[in-house]
Amino acid sequence: MEEIGELIGKGFVTWKDNLILxxxxxxxxxxxxxxxxxFLAAFAVGLAPLASLNATSLNAASANDIQDMVSRMDEAISSMGMQQIALAMLLFLAMMLLLSLVSAFFTAGAIGMARQALETRKSDASSMWAAGKKHFLNLFxxxxxMGLMTLAGLVLLLPGAFLLPRTLPPEAGALGPLLAGIILFILYALTLSLMLALAPYALVLENLGAVSAIRASLDFFRYNKFDVLVLWLVVLALSLGLQMISTTFSASGGGAYPSLSLVTGLVSMLVLSPLSNLWWTRLYMNRKGILLVDEVKDPW
Known part of the structure; x- marks a missing residue:
């Protein structure tokens, strides 16, 4: 069984030899x-009445400004009619479903390509299309x-929300229970994301259904807590590092910020995403015995 540091190093070498990932x-x-x-164009046409909300109302600084903005929004929405509101909601739902299907297809395809690269040391687009077509629906x-499991944590906000006074602005002491609920929800969501991090990999690599993949991820986490946590922190640190570089130049007001923001976005999409995907794939395959390290000859 590979140590986590060795796994990260070998994953980097595999990625370097397979930039197509x-x-x-x-x-x-x-x-x-x-x-x-x-869909954005359709929203712009369908929600035209909301254009009456100018920048001044959106930058409200006092309770009266906020109440005025809310009343203007209510008037604008009521003037749209139920058909327009229903159409906007349907468009939004359709957009989210399509985007989720696209994400599921290419996520499954990326895992399939990573598996091929680990097993044969070379990957190609055929494995992406094959894995995507086979697993995208279950991954969807x-x-x-997993999204519903995360949303279930919103019940932690209910006690604080019920205790909020109806007058604006609320007293500082009245926000305590709500802030505590928000902190608990964030901790719950982070813990759940850590425990379910391997669900897509279990689904694709072991050809599982949606529920079975979630169970497999929970089971994998139970026996590999340290490795999952370390890899999760490594990926998080790299992502935050890229964001900090972009934010630092933004705060300095440099003219190079748009270009740097584009570069960091491309690095995240073209380097960090495939590299982290390869690490997670190798971790799951190695710990589950799918990837036999003795049969994969090292290039050094």
């Missing part, structure tokens, strides 16, 4: 934009289930 993430972004732009359902 970025293809699913690039295609996912492109297809998502092709889906998003028409698994994503919905």
């Amino acid at each position: 970025c293809l699913p993430f690039l295609l996912s972004f492109i297809v998502s934009m092709l889906v998003f732009i028409p 359902f698994a994503t919905i289930l």
Whole structure:
């Protein structure tokens, strides 16, 4: 069994020899934009009455400004009619479903490509299409289930929300229970994301259904807590590092910020995403005995 540091190092070497592993993430972004732009145009046409809310009302600084903004929003929405509101909701739901399906297809494809790269040391687009077509529907359902499990944590906010006074602005002491609920929800969501991090990999690598993949991820976490936590922290640190670079230049007001923001976004999509996907795939395959290290000859 590989140590986590050795696993990260070997994963980096495999990624360096298979730069095509970025293809699913690039295609996912492109297809998502092709889906998003028409819906955005439809929203712009359907929600035209809300244009009456100018920048001044959106930058409200006092309770009176906020109440005025809310009343203007209520008037704008009521003037739209139920048909327009229902249409907007249906468009939003359709957009989210399509984007989720696109994400599920290319996520499954990325895992399939990572498996091929680990087993044969070379990957190609055929494994992406094969894995995507085979597993995208189950992965879509698994994503919905995991989202519902996360939303279930919102019950932690209910006690604090019920205790809030109806007058604005509320007293500082009245916000205590709500803030405590928010902190508990964040901790719950982070813990759940850690425990379910391997669900997509279990689903694709072991050909499981949505519920079985979630159970497999929970079981994997139970026996590999340290490795999952370390890899999760490594990926999180790299992601935050890229964001901090972009934020630092934004705060300095440099003219190079737009270009740097584009570069960091591309690095995240074309380097960090395929690399972290490869690490997670190798971790699951190694710990489950799917990847036999003795049969994979090291290049050094």
